[in-house]
Structures are given as C-alpha cells and as structure tokens.
Amino acid sequence: MKLWRGGRLATLAGDSGWGLIDDGALLVDGGQLRWVGPSAEAPPADEVVELHGALVTPGLVDCHTHLVYGGNRANEFEQRLHGASYADIAKAGGGIRSTVAATRAATEAELLTGAAKRALALAREGVTTLEVKSGYGLDAATEARMLRVARQLTGVDVRTTYLAAHALPPEFADADAYIAAVCDWLPALHAQGLVDAVDAFCEHIAFSPAQVRRVFDAAKALGLPVKLHAEQLSDQGGAQLAAGYRALSCDHLEFVSPAGVQAMAEAGTVAVLLPGAFYALRETQLPPIAALREAGVRIALATDHNPGSSPTLSPLLMLNMACVLFRLTPEEALRGLTVNGARALGLRDRGQLVAGQRADFCVWDAGHPRELAACFGHNPLTERVFQGVS
Numbered sequence: 001m002k003l004w005r006g007g008r009l010a011t012l013a014g015d016s017g018w019g020l021i022d023d024g025a026l027l028v029d030g031g032q033l034r035w036v037g038p039s040a041e042a043p044p045a046d047e048v049v050e051l052h053g054a055l056v057t058p059g060l061v062d063c064h065t066h067l068v069y070g071g072n073r074a075n076e077f078e079q080r081l082h083g084a085s086y087a088d089i090a091k092a093g094g095g096i097r098s099t100v101a102a103t104r105a106a107t108e109a110e111l112l113t114g115a116a117k118r119a120l121a122l123a124r125e126g127v128t129t130l131e132v133k134s135g136y137g138l139d140a141a142t143e144a145r146m147l148r149v150a151r152q153l154t155g156v157d158v159r160t161t162y163l164a165a166h167a168l169p170p171e172f173a174d175a176d177a178y179i180a181a182v183c184d185w186l187p188a189l190h191a192q193g194l195v196d197a198v199d200a201f202c203e204h205i206a207f208s209p210a211q212v213r214r215v216f217d218a219a220k221a222l223g224l225p226v227k228l229h230a231e232q233l234s235d236q237g238g239a240q241l242a243a244g245y246r247a248l249s250c251d252h253l254e255f256v257s258p259a260g261v262q263a264m265a266e267a268g269t270v271a272v273l274l275p276g277a278f279y280a281l282r283e284t285q286l287p288p289i290a291a292l293r294e295a296g297v298r299i300a301l302a303t304d305h306n307p308g309s310s311p312t313l314s315p316l317l318m319l320n321m322a323c324v325l326f327r328l329t330p331e332e333a334l335r336g337l338t339v340n341g342a343r344a345l346g347l348r349d350r351g352q353l354v355a356g357q358r359a360d361f362c363v364w365d366a367g368h369p370r371e372l373a374a375c376f377g378h379n380p381l382t383e384r385v386f387q388g389v390s
C-alpha cells in the first residue's frame with residue numbers, strides 16, 4: 001500500500017463544501033482509496049510519497065464528449081464569423097453531416113490515432129474518466145467503428161454512449177425510417193458490449209420528441225440508461241421526456257423550461273452544462289442556473305469536445321467559463337467536473353476523495369481549489385494518479 005501525505009485535500013466529500021483537509025493523506029490500495037484523513041493519523045504503508053502542501057482533488061470526469069471523428073470544421077468557424085448560424089450551417093448540409101462524411105472515410109486506425117491524441121490532451125489537464133459518444137457514423141458499420149475506437153483508448157476510463165440519433169444521414173429522406181434503423185442497430189452493438197448508455201439530439205434541426213421516445217424505448221427494452229441533448233437551441237420538452245425515462249442526464253439546457261427543471265429534479269436527472277458550446281456559438285440564452293439550484297438538480301460540466309460547436313480540449317477552461325459565463329461558484333464548477341460528472345454517467349465510485357472510491361486523483365501546483373477555476377490558459381497539474389498509478 002502507498003501513502004500520499006502532506007497535501008491539501010479538496011475531498012468534495014458530502015453534498016456541499018470543498019471538504020478541505022489541510023495536511024491530509026491518502027492511502028492507496030491497488031486501484032482504490034483505502035483511507036483518507038489527516039496525515040498525523042495515517043495508517044502505516046509500504047511506500048510514502050510527500051506532497052509538500054500541494055493541492056489534491058479527485059480526478060476529473062469529462063461526462064460529455066464527441067472525441068472520435070474524422071476531419072475538422074474550422075471552415076464553419078469562419079462561416080459563423082461571416083454571419084451564418086450553427087443551425088443555418090446544419091440545414092445547408094454542413095455541421096454534423098460534414099463530420100459524418102469525414103468519419104465514414106476514415107479507417108479505424110486513423111480514428112484511433114486522432115482520438116488518442118485528444119484523450120491524452122484531456123488527461124494532461126487531469127481527466128481520468130471520459131465519456132465518448134458515437135453519432136458521426138449514422139450507419140451500422142461506422143457507429144460500431146466509433147464505439148470500438150472509443151473502447152480502445154487507454155490511460156483513462158472510457159464510457160461509451162450510442163448517439164446514432166444525432167442527425168439524419170444523407171441516404172435517408174425519412175427521419176422516421178432512419179429512427180427505425182437506429183433502433184434496429186442497437187441490440188447488436190449492445191451484445192458486443194459497446195454501449196453503456198443511449199443518447200439522442202432532440203431539436204428542430206435533429207429529431208422530434210416522438211422520435212426520441214422510440215429510441216429511448218429501444219434502450220429501455222435492453223435495460224440501457226438514457227441521456228439527452230435537450231433544449232440547446234429551443235424548448236422541445238426534451239427534459240420532461242427524458243425525465244420520464246429517469247434519464248441519467250440532460251445536456252446543454254439553455255432553453256429548458258421551469259417544468260423541465262422540475263421534472264429533472266423529481267427524476268434525479270443531472271443537468272450537464274456545456275460552456276464551450278455556449279461560448280463558441282455565442283449563445284446568449286443562459287441555462288437557468290438559479291432554477292436548477294433551487295430545485296436541487298445536480299449540475300455537471302463537460303467539455304462537449306467536438307469538431308463543430310465545442311472544439312476545446314481544456315476541462316480547466318470549462319471550470320473558468322462555467323463561473324464567468326454561467327456564474328457557477330468555483331466549488332459548483334469543480335463538483336460539476338468530478339462527482340456530478342460521474343453521476344451523469346451513473347457512476348458512484350469516483351469523483352470524491354473518500355475511502356472506497358477509485359484511486360483517481362490529481363496533484364496541482366495550487367494552494368486552494370478555487371484557483372483552478374479562477375485561472376485560465378494555465379495548467380497547474382503536476383501529477384495525475386489513475387487507478388493508483390501515477
């Protein structure tokens with residue numbers, strides 16, 4: 001067993017507060033935290049690492065990414081600067097569809113090379129758990145390829161989400177017929193062990209609530225949990241729909257209604273906020289933070305890394321943006337990228353520095369956890385411990 005001692009621990013234990021332990025220690029047994037507390041009370045260990053007062057937090061959980069894809073969409077960045085909106089570009093056949101063409105054209109090895117570089121960039125800022133969605137294949141073979149690639153990523157714990165209901169592929173004129181295919185492909189992917197959860201994009205440029213319901217019914221029949229890209233550009237009632245399926249999370253939520261917030265609170269559905277997309281699309285409608293807080297909805301944060309609306313690989317920048325743009329407190333933001341991110345994936349074994357949790361943690365050159373959110377464009381990570389190994 002290995003003891004890390006003499007650190008300032010932001011344990012995030014319990015439901016609020018930093019859970020600070022000054023001069024704290026962590027006893028690691030294999031991949032698990034065996035004991036956490038003041039250094040002076042630490043049990044004996046085979047090996048001791050001195051932290052010299054460094055800050056320690058749980059490993060970061062990036063619970064919403066589209067990390068596997070071909071090509072890039074910097075051309076759309078320019079188009080938006082010339083006045084086109086995200087929806088205009090999508091309606092003209094660009095956006096998600098343009099990444100679908102590039103992803104279909106890429107080999108599994110090419111997709112893995114690109115995704116592995118991105119996963120490494122996230123890990124270098126402290127990510128230890130990462131969710132990766134499909135949704136740029138939109139045919140059975142490419143959706144499977146994306147999910148297989150995600151599962152091959154190493155150095156982070158990966159959760160995969162089936163998002164074939166992301167956009168209508170060019171070979172389908174009828175969205176209902178495509179949704180039937182999306183539902184048909186799912187059992188085989190699930191049988192191959194490639195799917196942890198099922199997601200959909202409920203929006204006027206994507207799929208209707210009735211279509212999402214069919215996808216969720218297919219997930220439910222297999223016992224798979226669901227998540228939803230909900231109310232990003234308009235209020236479709238997606239949050240209520242998802243809550244009706246006890247969804248793990250609803251993500252984006254700029255246009256969610258009070259009824260949607262209430263339904264999420266009652267279902268225990270996590271609100272995943274994505275400041276990178278909000279920023280890049282110059283959205284002005286803020287997610288209803290005060291209402292989410294008041295209703296007691298857990299708030300998570302993620303990079304939403306994708307080549308179009310959120311081409312960021314910086315979870316630390318998301319902490320800062322969540323505070324500056326959404327007015328989250330630094331503590332809410334860090335909880336969003338740790339314990340609440342884990343909850344958005346249905347995981348209860350990580351996100352806090354508490355005995356029994358996974359030994360995934362970060363050591364930072366910082367004196368207080370609020371510094372992680374206050375600074376931007378600066379990475380103070382000095383060590384990342386993943387399953388007990390640094």
Ligand SMILES: N=CN[C@@H](CCC(=O)O)C(=O)O
Nearest residue numbers: 096201229277304306308309
């Ligand atoms: N909004 C839908 N899906 C992604 C963007 C995908 C893309 O533009 O390629 C998101 O979460 O932001």
Ligand SMILES: [Zn+2]
Nearest residue numbers: 064066229304
């Ligand atoms: Zn997304």
